[in-house]
Amino acid sequence: MSLNPSQIRALQQALGYEFQDSSLLSLALSHRSIGARNNERLEFLGDSLVNHVVAEALYKQYPTAPEGEMSRRRAHLVKGETLAAIAREKSIGDCLELGVGERKSGGHRRKSILADALEALAAAILLDSDFETAKSVVFSWFQSRLNDEASFAASKDAKTSLQEWLQGRGLALPEYHLVATRGEDHQKVFVVECRVPSKGLKETASASSRRRAEQTSAQRVLDRLQ
DSSP states (O other): OOOOHHHHHHHHHHHTOOOSOHHHHHHHTBOGGGOSSOSHHHHHHHHHHHHHHHHHHHHHHOTTOOHHHHHHHHHHHHSHHHHHHHHHHTTGGGGOBOOHHHHHTTGGGOHHHHHHHHHHHHHHHHHHSOHHHHHHHHHHHHGGGTTOHHHHHHHSOHHHHHHHHHHTTTOOOOEEEEEEEESOGGGOEEEEEEEEGGGTEEEEEEESSHHHHHHHHHHHHHHHHO
16 A cells, blocks of 8 residues: 555654655555565664653653652553554554555554554654654653553552552552462462451452462452552
């Protein structure tokens, strides 16, 4: 699929950048399904750029946040779901060059393809301009999400949320105990108890994996605390 001038203008406006070298834009939009000339190398470079821009932005946005919190915030912002959401907002999927098979299977809507294309575009902008320009453009893509506390809170797992709730109040961390395992090896069920002695709370949950049982029991304790 070749983009017409109006599509190119619309995409560049959405990205907030006008390319000097149109071949870089074309390469960034070329999925590996079309052949050897594709965006995988750009994606590799763009991944590092996006991580750097987001990390620096978080460092400045949250001057007192500990390293662990900033790491979780960065992971939330650079994960595939977030990158794909940004790509959808900019209608990048409509501009992708895909092989016949990928087109028929709806590749222009696939999360991984959209996320990779966004990273490739970040790298293409870097190569077409300079570091400060690319950093500014990429920052603009994430700016509205940097202080989206509701989205960040929803993305945190229950064990992390419970730990932060307790730490924020100077209380001891929760304890997780494997109470029992039941069933055959291929259908094993783990029973875990989450205890918060400082609050006199404990909740039990069972699941097909110990990790999932820990998460569920932590969520039950958190629900009671909140």
